[in-house]
Amino acid sequence: MNRLLIGILFLIGCNLISAQSVLGKWKTIDDETGKEKSIVEIYESDGKIYGKIIELLNPSEENPKCSNCEGSKKDQSILNMVIIEGLEKGDDVYEGGTILNPENGKTYKCRLKLEDDKGKLQVRGYVAFFYKTQYWKRIE
Numbered sequence: 001m002n003r004l005l006i007g008i009l010f011l012i013g014c015n016l017i018s019a020q021s022v023l024g025k026w027k028t029i030d031d032e033t034g035k036e037k038s039i040v041e042i043y044e045s046d047g048k049i050y051g052k053i054i055e056l057l058n059p060s061e062e063n064p065k066c067s068n069c070e071g072s073k074k075d076q077s078i079l080n081m082v083i084i085e086g087l088e089k090g091d092d093v094y095e096g097g098t099i100l101n102p103e104n105g106k107t108y109k110c111r112l113k114l115e116d117d118k119g120k121l122q123v124r125g126y127v128a129f130f131y132k133t134q135y136w137k138r139i140e
Helices: 003-017
Strands: 024-031 036-043 047-054 082-089 094-101 106-114 120-127 129-137
Touching: 003 120, 036 082, 082 106, 094 120
Parallel strands: none
Antiparallel strands: 024 036, 024 129, 036 047, 047 082, 082 094, 094 106, 106 120, 120 129
């Protein structure tokens, strides 16, 4: 009986921890049109946070490329592209890294912040005092 109770408490604890983490799969929502665009998987590697596009929702073309990107990402497939790189956990935010917008090929400083238990992730890309914010929805 005690083992069963410990097992149940462990599972509940794991669910609470994962619910409070940015790690996992998120549905991106275009802040201008409100349309769902893609699924991004956020993961940790070497103590830093990264995110890659694992699914495109209603793409306008098959296997679109990042034609406006620079460097190693130029003309690479947007599917499976790492767009969030090198974020570190602060108090209640993840920051210190970058986010790439594959539509225009531009890279911005990035900040992620969980919204209070609403299954939403605030994603902010910014340059100096100018920023753009999207809210992504967690996929269970």
